[in-house]
Amino acid sequence: xxxxxxxxxxxxxxxxxxxxxxxxxxxxxxxxxxxxxxxxxxxxxxxxxxxxxxxxxxxxxxxxxxxxxxxxxxxxxxxxxxxxxxxxxxxxxxxxxxxxxxxxxxxxxxxxxxxxxxxxxxxxxxxxxxxxxxxxxxxxxxxxxxxxxxxxxxxxxxxxxxxxxxxxxxxxxxxxxxxxxxxxxxxxxxxxxxxxxxxxxxxxxxxxxxxxxxxxxxxxxxxxxxxxxxxxxxxxxxxxxxxxxxxxxxxxxxxxxxxxxxxxxxxxxxxxxxxxxxxxxxxxxxxxxxxxxxxxxxxxxxxxxxxxxxxxxxxxxxxxxxxxxxxxxxxxxxxxxxxxxxxxxxxxxxxxxxxxxxxxxxxxxxxxxxxxxxxxxxxxxxxxxxxxxxxxxxxxxxxxxxxxxxxxxxxxxxxxxxxxxxxxxxxxxxxxxxxxxxxxxxxxxxxxxxxxxxxxxxxxxxxxxxxxxxxxxxxxxxxxxxxxxxxxxxxxxxxxxxxxxxxxxxxxxxxxxxxxxxxxxxxxxxxxxxxxxxxxxxxxxxxxxxxxxxxxxxx
Amino acid sequence: xxxxxxxxxxxxxxxxxxxxxxxxxxxxxxxxxxxxxxxxxxxxxxxxxxxxxxxxxxxxxxxxxxxxxxxxxxxxxxxxxxxxxxxxxxxxxxxxxxxxxxxxxxxxxxxxxxxxxxxxxxxxxxxxxxxxxxxxxxxxxxxxxxxxxxxxxxxxxxxxxxxxxxxxxxxxxxxxxxxxxxxxxxxxxxxxxxxxxxxxxxxxxxxxxxxxxxxxxxxxxxxxxxxxxxxxxxxxxxxxxxxxxxxxxxxxxxxxxxxxxxxxxxxxxxxxxxxxxxxxxxxxxxxxxxxxxxxxxxxxxxxxxxxxxxxxxxxxxxxxxxxxxxxxxxxxxxxxxxxxxxxxxxxxxxxxxxxxxxxxxxxxxxxxxxxxx
Numbered sequence: 071x072x073x074x075x076x077x078x079x080x081x082x083x084x085x086x087x088x089x090x091x092x093x094x095x096x097x098x099x100x101x102x103x104x105x106x107x108x109x110x111x112x113x114x115x116x117x118x119x120x121x122x123x124x125x126x127x128x129x130x131x132x133x134x135x136x137x138x139x140x141x142x143x144x145x146x147x148x149x150x151x152x153x154x155x156x157x158x159x160x161x162x163x164x165x166x167x168x169x170x171x172x173x174x175x176x177x178x179x180x181x182x183x184x185x186x187x188x189x190x191x192x193x194x195x196x197x198x199x200x201x202x203x204x205x206x207x208x209x210x211x212x213x214x215x216x217x218x219x220x221x222x223x224x225x226x227x228x229x230x231x232x233x234x235x236x237x238x239x240x241x242x243x244x245x246x247x248x249x250x251x252x253x254x255x256x257x258x259x260x261x262x263x264x265x266x267x268x269x270x271x272x273x274x275x276x277x278x279x280x281x282x283x284x285x286x287x288x289x290x291x292x293x294x295x296x297x298x299x300x301x302x303x304x305x306x307x308x309x310x311x312x313x314x315x316x317x318x319x320x321x322x323x324x325x326x327x328x329x330x331x332x333x334x335x336x337x338x339x340x341x342x343x344x345x346x347x348x349x350x351x352x353x354x355x356x357x358x359x360x361x362x363x364x365x366x367x368x369x370x371x372x373x374x375x376x377x378x379x380x381x382x383x384x385x386x387x388x389x390x391x392x393x394x395x396x397x398x399x400x401x402x403x404x405x406x407x408x409x410x411x412x413x414x415x416x417x418x419x420x421x422x423x424x425x426x427x428x429x430x431x432x433x434x435x436x437x438x439x440x441x442x443x444x445x446x447x448x449x450x451x452x453x454x455x456x457x458x459x460x461x462x463x464x465x466x467x468x469x470x471x472x473x474x475x476x477x478x479x480x481x482x483x484x485x486x487x488x489x490x491x492x493x494x495x496x497x498x499x500x501x502x503x504x505x506x507x508x509x510x511x512x513x514x515x516x517x518x519x520x521x522x523x524x525x526x527x528x529x530x531x532x533x534x535x536x537x538x539x540x541x542x543x544x545x546x547x548x549x550x551x552x553x554x555x556x557x558x559x560x561x562x563x564x565x566x567x568x569x570x571x572x573x574x575x576x577x578x579x580x581x582x583x584x585x586x587x588x589x590x591x592x593x594x595x596x597x598x599x600x601x602x603x604x605x606x607x608x609x610x611x612x613x614x615x616x617x618x619x620x621x622x623x624x625x
Numbered sequence: 626x627x628x629x630x631x632x633x634x635x636x637x638x639x640x641x642x643x644x645x646x647x648x649x650x651x652x653x654x655x656x657x658x659x660x661x662x663x664x665x666x667x668x669x670x671x672x673x674x675x676x677x678x679x680x681x682x683x684x685x686x687x688x689x690x691x692x693x694x695x696x697x698x699x700x701x702x703x704x705x706x707x708x709x710x711x712x713x714x715x716x717x718x719x720x721x722x723x724x725x726x727x728x729x730x731x732x733x734x735x736x737x738x739x740x741x742x743x744x745x746x747x748x749x750x751x752x753x754x755x756x757x758x759x760x761x762x763x764x765x766x767x768x769x770x771x772x773x774x775x776x777x778x779x780x781x782x783x784x785x786x787x788x789x790x791x792x793x794x795x796x797x798x799x800x801x802x803x804x805x806x807x808x809x810x811x812x813x814x815x816x817x818x819x820x821x822x823x824x825x826x827x828x829x830x831x832x833x834x835x836x837x838x839x840x841x842x843x844x845x846x847x848x849x850x851x852x853x854x855x856x857x858x859x860x861x862x863x864x865x866x867x868x869x870x871x872x873x874x875x876x877x878x879x880x881x882x883x884x885x886x887x888x889x890x891x892x893x894x895x896x897x898x899x900x901x902x903x904x905x906x907x908x909x910x911x912x913x914x915x916x917x918x919x920x921x922x923x924x925x926x927x928x929x930x931x932x933x934x935x936x937x938x939x940x941x942x943x944x945x946x947x948x949x950x951x952x953x954x955x956x957x958x959x960x961x962x963x964x965x966x967x968x969x970x971x972x973x974x975x976x977x978x979x980x981x982x983x984x985x986x987x988x989x990x991x992x993x994x995x996x997x998x
Binding site for chain 2: 559563
């Protein structure tokens with residue numbers, strides 16, 4: 071059975087290969103033969119045929135083939151003209167919207183008019199391409215394509231292709247110039263004193279933004295293409311000599327392993343390079359902020375950019391990184407530390423407060439001061455549900471409100487907040503469905519959860535919160551403690567590209583505490599994180615504390 | 626196989642947490658024997674006895690820094706005799722595991738969750754311990770790192786408020802009944818130092834095995850200081866008699882005080898601390914048990930043993946003692962001391978003897994502190 075199948079497979083593949091060869095021969099020599107890519111071919115077959123289509127010396131055959139391959143799509147422009155004294159038939163291929171019109175204009179001018187003006191006499195049909203390339207064009211970058219694949223990918227990247235009759239090659243010229251979004255402040259991660267520039271969807275712009283901040287020859291940016299159909303450009307930047315080579319090798323291997331049809335955003339790539347796909351906690355930082363990425367690079371991390379996505383990925387990412395915000399660094403030590411610490415506290419509030427509330431009211435009311443307990447009980451008078459149902463209900467309502475708030479068009483935004491805050495909150499209390507205490511708790515939790523500077527970490531807290539509520543309602547504070555320990559156990563097992571996720575807390579690294587729960591003065595942070603930047607630990611000269619100038623005794 | 630490593634700092638954390646949890650929650654220096662107001666002296670004495678005890682248990686392991694006691698006992702005593710002694714030894718981990726677990730269960734049932742079934746309390750802890758041990762020794766060490774500051778802060782917080790209201794005249798007269806009751810009371814905390822037997826399993830996994838014993842002794846020192854503090858505070862606040870009759874004196878004390886109008890019940894802090902502490906204790910004992918058993922049976926991986934061992938531990942914790950009085954009885958020195966002597970000290974003593982014999986006899990046997998690693 072197995073043998074038989076093997077033979078069959080071999081036979082089939084042999085036939086397929088033979089067939090392809092026949093096709094390509096037909097195309098190469100005789101364009102009037104049967105269409106290479108008939109409608110019966112499926113996507114995979116079409117791609118396979120497309121991989122291996124050489125250009126012929128006849129212009130018309132090439133153009134016909136190109137139209138067959140691209141289906142004469144309406145956005146692909148073909149401009150035919152005659153070039154040079156010999157009137158060589160030529161054609162210019164480009165895609166509308168991806169090319170710079172001015173550059174194209176200059177290009178056409180060169181091959182149509184300048185070719186006479188420059189007084190080049192010896193333009194022969196057979197070497198017209200080389201002549202033009204070397205002596206006429208002032209477009210800096212150009213390359214020669216020998217087959218349909220190179221030709222198409224060039225054109226699809228916004229380059230223009232020049233084809234001449236009698237030359238089995240095409241000249242691919244840099245004429246890229248598509249519209250990009252202007253650089254704006256990142257909407258999802260605002261910061262008060264942070265850089266106002268955020269990443270955009272164009273990868274070149276993004277890497278340029280980084281290059282402008284770190285102008286070192288050791289800022290290396292490697293690039294590759296991911297996606298069998300989509301062909302998204304992916305680049306990863308790092309400081310050579312600082313980042314650990316094994317981390318880099320691992321990342322490179324993971325990126326090269328990706329086999330996917332199209333990458334529509336950095337989230338796609340994130341799922342392939344994360345260490346813990348099953349974890350609720352993010353182990354890859356995705357951010358729109360230039361300062362975050364530049365800071366991470368200086369610490370010895372790697373940033374991954376995906377073309378078409380305004381989010382860069384930072385690996386290895388630890389838990390601490392997700393609770394750091396740019397403001398911590400732009401404000402001086404005591405203030406920056408205060409807000410950092412506040413964020414840690416808020417994270418735990420967002421995670422545990424409703425669960426603890428439910429646990430205490432259900433199992434341990436004696437833990438509350440009597441007067442407070444009496445007030446809460448009085449407010450709960452007439453509420454028909456147990457505390458856990460109330461809390462679950464309100465938390466659910468809030469989560470729905472929040473999700474609606476993100477999806478809603480800008481104009482309806484205020485409406486939803488009115489409905490949410492006033493109608494649901496106030497009316498629910500008056501109707502006696504929930505008690506004011508629960509609303510206070512839920513609102514406070516919600517506000518606390520908004521302090522997470524990175525969306526994905528807040529998401530983890532949002533989901534786990536419900537589990538903590540259930541545990542608290544079932545087993546009281548013992549259940550909450552159980553949940554806490556279980557989450558911690560999970561967290562200490564996580565790794566991000568091999569780096570322990572909970573560092574510097576676990577494993578505890580005293581030297582790195584300077585930038586964990588608090589953030590010390592910039593000049594006190596002499597050394598890089600121990601697990602990341604250990605190849606070049608010192609990042610600045612120690613002892614740079616500013617001193618007042620010596621007194622001169624002039625009162 | 627990949628050898629997991631923990632830092633000496635983590636070793637210190639884990640032993641500190643383990644020791645402090647059990648001696649503070651039961652406070653044996655006060656509740657057992659008749660040391661009364663001299664309980665803190667008993668704690669001091671217990672420290673010195675404990676040092677000797679730990680040295681006896683752990684010093685031999687330093688001669689075999691790459692082997693656990695299960696492995697070197699076979700090397701010293703021969704295959705079958707070694708295995709037999711190892712079985713005794715592993716029994717100690719089981720015993721300590723389920724006794725500590727039951728103690729926690731009794732604490733919670735007595736003072737915090739009177740209506741929750743014991744099985745739920747014990748079961749939740751066993752689940753957590755299995756989870757972390759299944760994840761490995763490194764996560765366990767990291768949990769120690771995470772828990773250590775929280776545990777220490779909560780414990781000190783617990784002992785801080787009573788200091789404000791304490792009446793230190795309760796501590797007098799010192800040594801009214803002489804040294805005899807003090808020594809008697811010091812016996813149980815000394816014997817509880819048997820927890821440090823975990824050292825003999827953990828040493829091969831420690832970053833610097835030669836410093837492991839030192840880390841363990843430091844942890845005993847710090848935990849003894851806290852024990853002294855606890856004994857002083859409890860006696861001065863509750864009085865020696867009331868403290869000695871309480872099942873869990875520190876709790877009784879914390880209930881007796883009232884910090885302020887809005888913070889009346891601070892007992893959440895010690896309960897939380899002991900929950901965290903017991904989790905570490907149980908996890909370490911479970912790890913030693915499973916790891917030791919896997920080495921005894923020459924298994925590559927200890928993880929398949931975890932589930933059965935967890936079931937055995939929780940069953941024994943549930944059924945091993947009928948109530949807290951029986952548990953307290955077990956902690957009487959005349960019960961616990963022979964027990965520990967037989968399953969722990971006796972095998973180690975035999976190992977020491979075998980070690981000296983072998984060292985005299987055979988060349989090629991490790992004479993110096995440790996082969997370089």
